[in-house]
Amino acid sequence: MVHGMEWTIKELFVYPNEFIYWSIQIVMYPYMTGLVAGAFVLSSLYHVFGQKDLRGIARFSLVFSLALLPTAMMPLQMHLLQPFRGLNVMFTPHFTSAIAAFGIVFSTYAMIVLSEIWFVYRKFFVDQSHALKGKQGFANVLKYFTYTVLTLGAFDTSDRAIAIDKKGVKILAGIGIPVACFLHGYAGFIFGSVKANALWMSPLMPVIFIMSAVVSGIALCMLTYIIIMEWKKFRAKLAKGRGDESVKELGGVEIDVITKTSRYLLGFLIAAISLELLDLIFRGYTAMKSWDILRDVMFDTDFTKIFILQYGFGNLIPFILLLIPKPSIKRMVVALILVLYGVFMMRWNVVIGGQAFSLSFEGFMHYDLPIIPHNLETYKEGLFGALTVIVTPFVLFWGINKLVPSLRDA
Amino acid sequence: MSTSRRKFLKTAVAGCAVASLPLTAFKTLSPAEAKASIGNDKVRWVFLVDIQKCVGCGFCVKACKSENEIPYNVPVTRTWVERYVITKDGKSHIDTPHGGRDGYTDPTIREQDINPDDITKAFFLPKLCNQCQNPACVQVCPVGATYQTLDGVVLVDKKWCIGCGYCVMACPYGARFFHPVDKVADKCTFCYHRINKGLKSACVQACSFGARLMGNLKDPDDPVTHTIMTQRVGILKDEYGTKPQVYYIGLDERVR
Numbered sequence: 001m002v003h004g005m006e007w008t009i010k011e012l013f014v015y016p017n018e019f020i021y022w023s024i025q026i027v028m029y030p031y032m033t034g035l036v037a038g039a040f041v042l043s044s045l046y047h048v049f050g051q052k053d054l055r056g057i058a059r060f061s062l063v064f065s066l067a068l069l070p071t072a073m074m075p076l077q078m079h080l081l082q083p084f085r086g087l088n089v090m091f092t093p094h095f096t097s098a099i100a101a102f103g104i105v106f107s108t109y110a111m112i113v114l115s116e117i118w119f120v121y122r123k124f125f126v127d128q129s130h131a132l133k134g135k136q137g138f139a140n141v142l143k144y145f146t147y148t149v150l151t152l153g154a155f156d157t158s159d160r161a162i163a164i165d166k167k168g169v170k171i172l173a174g175i176g177i178p179v180a181c182f183l184h185g186y187a188g189f190i191f192g193s194v195k196a197n198a199l200w201m202s203p204l205m206p207v208i209f210i211m212s213a214v215v216s217g218i219a220l221c222m223l224t225y226i227i228i229m230e231w232k233k234f235r236a237k238l239a240k241g242r243g244d245e246s247v248k249e250l251g252g253v254e255i256d257v258i259t260k261t262s263r264y265l266l267g268f269l270i271a272a273i274s275l276e277l278l279d280l281i282f283r284g285y286t287a288m289k290s291w292d293i294l295r296d297v298m299f300d301t302d303f304t305k306i307f308i309l310q311y312g313f314g315n316l317i318p319f320i321l322l323l324i325p326k327p328s329i330k331r332m333v334v335a336l337i338l339v340l341y342g343v344f345m346m347r348w349n350v351v352i353g354g355q356a357f358s359l360s361f362e363g364f365m366h367y368d369l370p371i372i373p374h375n376l377e378t379y380k381e382g383l384f385g386a387l388t389v390i391v392t393p394f395v396l397f398w399g400i401n402k403l404v405p406s407l408r409d410a
Numbered sequence: 411m412s413t414s415r416r417k418f419l420k421t422a423v424a425g426c427a428v429a430s431l432p433l434t435a436f437k438t439l440s441p442a443e444a445k446a447s448i449g450n451d452k453v454r455w456v457f458l459v460d461i462q463k464c465v466g467c468g469f470c471v472k473a474c475k476s477e478n479e480i481p482y483n484v485p486v487t488r489t490w491v492e493r494y495v496i497t498k499d500g501k502s503h504i505d506t507p508h509g510g511r512d513g514y515t516d517p518t519i520r521e522q523d524i525n526p527d528d529i530t531k532a533f534f535l536p537k538l539c540n541q542c543q544n545p546a547c548v549q550v551c552p553v554g555a556t557y558q559t560l561d562g563v564v565l566v567d568k569k570w571c572i573g574c575g576y577c578v579m580a581c582p583y584g585a586r587f588f589h590p591v592d593k594v595a596d597k598c599t600f601c602y603h604r605i606n607k608g609l610k611s612a613c614v615q616a617c618s619f620g621a622r623l624m625g626n627l628k629d630p631d632d633p634v635t636h637t638i639m640t641q642r643v644g645i646l647k648d649e650y651g652t653k654p655q656v657y658y659i660g661l662d663e664r665v666r
Contacts, residue, residue, distance in 0.1 A: 002484050003575075003588040012520070013504040013666075015537075015584030016490050021575040081573025081593040085553075088572055094554035099576055102552075154415060195650055196546060196582035289649075359584050360666035362504055 003081060006378055007370050012363035020355045020367045023381040025075040027351045028389045030187045030209060031216070031344055033072040037180040038217005039065035040113065047116075047173035054257070057225045059120065063406035064224070066113050067397035072183075073106060074389050078380045098190045105186060109179050116172040118152070119165045121404045125151045146403065184213040191350060198290030198361075199297075199354040204279050211272035216343035218265045222258060223336045226329060228407065229254040258332055262322050269322075269339070273315055276346070293361040301364060302356060306349050314342015449559030454627040454655070455600050456562075458634045458643070459536050461660040463621035466491055466534035468513040473616035475511070477601065479591075486587040487511070488598040489538035489613050494664055495519060497528045502664050510534070535665055536622060538613070539564065539585040539598035540646065540654030547577035547586060547597075556595065562627075562655060563602050568594050582650045600624065627655070 004019025039061045045051045046058030077086050093100040125147050132144035154161075185206040191197075192205025202208075229250060236247045280298075283291060298306055321335035352367045370382030379385055401407065474489045475482055491510030495503040503519040514534070517524065545564050548556050555570040556577055571594035578586045578595060589596035601611035605624065609615075614622045625634025637643070637659070644661030645654045658665075 002486050002590045003593070005485070013506075016506055016509040017486050017578075017584045017587035019587075021578050021588070076574075079574070081575075081588060082571065085570070085572040088553040088555075088570060092553050092570075094551055096549045097552040097576065098550065099552035099574065153418070190576075194550075194579055196580055359582060360504070362502070362666050 001377075003377070007368045007381065009366040009368055010358075010363065011366070012358075013360055014358040014363040014365060015360055018358055018365065020352065020365055022079075022351055022355060023367060024369060024383070024386045025079040025381060025389070027344075027347045028075040028386050029072070029079075030184070030191075030213075030351075031347045032068065032075065032389065032393075033184050033187050034209070034213030034216045034343065035220050036065055036068040036072050036109075036217075037184040037213050038215075038219075039068060039221055040176055040180045041214065041217060042221040044173040044177050047169050048177070057221065057228070057257075059406045060224065060228065061221050062113070062117060062120065063400055063404055064393070064397055066117060067393045067400055069110055069113060070396065071389050071393050074392060075386075076102075078385055078389070098186070098193050102186065102190075105179070105183050109176070109183050112172050112176045112179060116169055116176065117404065118150075119168040119172065122151065122154060122165055123157050123162060124404070126155050126157050129155075150403070181210055181213075185210045191354070196359060197354050198288075198294060198357075200350065202279055204275055208272065208275045208279065211268055211275060212343050212346055214268045215265065215272050216340055218261060218268065219336045219339040219343075222261050222265070223333065223340070225261075226254065226258065226333060226336075230329075255327065255329065258329065259327050262327065262332065262335075265339070266319070266322050269315065269319060273311075273319075290361060293357045297353060297356045297364070301366075302349060302353055305345060306353070310342055310345035310349055313338055314345050315339075318342065447560065448565075449561040449563070451560040452628055453561040455541065455605065456625055456627045456634065456638065457538065457541070457600065457656040458623040458625065458637060459656065459658045460621050460623075461533055461535060461658055461662075463619045464491065464534040464536055465619055465621075466493060466510060466514040467618075468510045469616040469618070470536060470613035470622060471509050471511040473612040474598075477604075477612035478599075480596070481590050482511075484590045485509070486590065486596075488585075488596070489536065492535045492537060493519070493532070494535060494662070495524055495532040496530050496664055497524060498530055499528070502666075504666070531662075533660075533662065535658075536613075537583070537585075537646075538656060539600075540583055540652065540656045541598075541600060543653030543655060544651060546580040546582065546650070546652055547595075550576045550580040552576060559602070563600050564597070565599055565602060566595050566597060568592055571595050582647050582652065583654075 002019065004021050004023075007023060008019040010018075042054070043058045043060075043062035043065065046054040047062075077083055080086055089100060090103045093104065095101065128147040129144060129151055132140055132147065135141075135144065188206035188209025191200040191209075192202055194200045233247055233250045233254075236244060236250060240246060283294060318335040318338040321331050321338075324331070355365060355367070357364055370378035373379035373382050373384055468491060471487055471489055471491060474480070475487060478488055480486065480488060485508065487509035489509070490506050492504055492506045493510070493514050497503065503522065503524060505519045517526075541563050543562070545556075545558060548558050548564055552574060553570060553572055555567045555572070556564060557567070558564050568589075573588065573594055575588070575595070578588070581597075586595055586597045588594065601609075601613075604611055611624055614624055623634050623637075625632040625638075627635050627638070629635055630639075638657050641659060643657040643659055645657060646661075646665065647654070
């Protein structure tokens with residue numbers, strides 16, 4: 001069976017070798033990369049710019065961005081027809097290729113995140129190591145051993161040493177912001193530089209990708225922040241009763257942070273939509289050879305996906321919900337989920353939409369998403385493959401959080 | 411403790427530097443660069459298709475499939491023949507069932523009957539990899555598994571290709587695909603294994619009508635070069651700047 005044949009439906013004249021080669025995993029790739037970048041940027045807002053109200057969420061989003069990290073790589077790995085050769089990119093990077101440097105950029109970013117987490121949690125590791133020393137039981141010995149290794153032999157917890165740790169965090173978070181943005185703009189370049197593809201080829205692509213990445217990153221962090229705060233409120237209510245001052249205080253802080261952050265979200269949302277519309281208008285106005293087929297795809301075959309699901313549900317409705325004065329948490333949750341959905345649909349419409357028409361401009365291809373897998377290929381490039389990618393960061397976060405409790409003082 | 415940490419860091423940095431040396435060595439031995447020295451720089455292989463001579467028999471497609479071990483019954487193919495029928499209403503009717511492998515004996519095009527009286531012109535169009543002078547596929551390969559030889563042919567290292575599909579997406583001609591058995595990128599090689607031994611490529615050999623020819627552009631006495639130099643020839647999708655090296659006699663503006 002030819003790769004792509006199981007989920008590609010051809011219509012009119014399409015070259016014999018054309019199939020939907022880049023399927024849902026390549027939709028997941030820029031989506032997850034965007035979330036990684038967004039989560040890191042949010043944690044940096046506290047560490048670099050000292051946004052005090054983000055203190056609780058900063059540690060969480062830093063550790064969460066570590067949990068998200070492998071899932072930026074995972075869809076690529078799952079998509080490769082020769083997954084065991086994936087490491088060849090590191091051995092023989094061919095630098096004229098936009099993908100070649102991905103491993104390097106990605107590992108740089110991973111090292112920044114890991115070292116930042118180490119600096120943030122070093123004192124914790126040392127404390128744990130001291131506390132567990134000499135305790136009996138297999139679990140305690142294992143934990144003692146793990147934490148001792150994690151300290152990397154740096155047991156100094158004097159004020160001077162802790163100050164150096166904080167400085168390290170600040171520097172790493174500062175370097176991390178441009179690297180995170182680069183990581184994602186780079187994903188946009190991978191698509192924007194494919195000159196054979198009429199929909200992708202646009203110098204605006206990297207910028208559009210960065211803007212929508214920041215949008216999705218902020219939205220995910222706001223959503224998780226709300227979930228954490230609601231959980232805290234719930235615990236406070238259980239402990240102290242509904243009318244307690246602490247519950248009201250928590251609610252006040254929550255709505256305050258969300259209102260402030262939503263302004264940034266609105267700004268980036270406007271930038272993202274403006275750039276996308278500019279791209280669309282420019283294509284229509286210049287009406288190059290490819291416009292006939294692009295117009296058919298945009299206004300006919302993919303109209304619902306682009307204008308109703310992406311621009312309507314994903315952009316316009318949350319835009320209005322965010323603009324209405326006196327924000328409420330419930331309304332925000334709806335708006336944020338829609339924003340996340342809108343960015344996902346944007347990725348879908350770029351990646352799948354770019355392959356919705358033949359290179360001959362004389363025919364169309366439809367991607368029939370494999371739902372129930374009947375072999376490895378339909379699993380990897382189908383719904384369950386994508387769900388695996390979505391679930392992974394949460395599983396990883398659960399594991400990482402056992403060692404570095406990011407929610408303890410959130 | 412702090413002195414030993416410093417020492418540890420120093421050793422670690424030095425160790426990393428030493429460890430990265432072999433990687434640099436790998437870089438210079440990247441397949442693309444190493445294999446770019448393959449071939450003869452006194453030769454530039456080019457292909458010439460005379461559209462007026464093609465009858466759409468599909469023998470070239472069959473020959474290619476068996477010579478290059480592309481499974482017979484899968485829709486992908488290294489070379490294919492398209493049928494163009496242009497009717498009085500100005501519409502193009504194009505098809506290529508099985509890449510034209512079985513010839514064109516059925517007058518219906520994509521289940522549509524076309525009245526012979528409505529046809530203004532019709533022709534067959536063989537296609538294959540254009541072995542571009544400036545190949546987009548070679549540019550985008552992240553591991554250098556696809557490379558251009560000195561005599562201009564673009565090849566794929568099947569043992570190094572990771573199967574990412576970037577080259578497949580980058581080719582404006584739809585010449586590349588994933589080999590159904592090897593699970594790596596595949597494409598026409600101009601039958602590099604044959605032409606280097608002085609043999610004709612499988613499709614050229616199979617064409618009884620002389621519609622397909624190959625030659626050396628660097629040899630002015632080569633009859634194919636002479637035709638390209640002296641006659642009106644066209645190339646496909648010039649606008650992508652790939653500088654394709656498959657030339658067509660009798661190319662029509664309808665060709666996509």
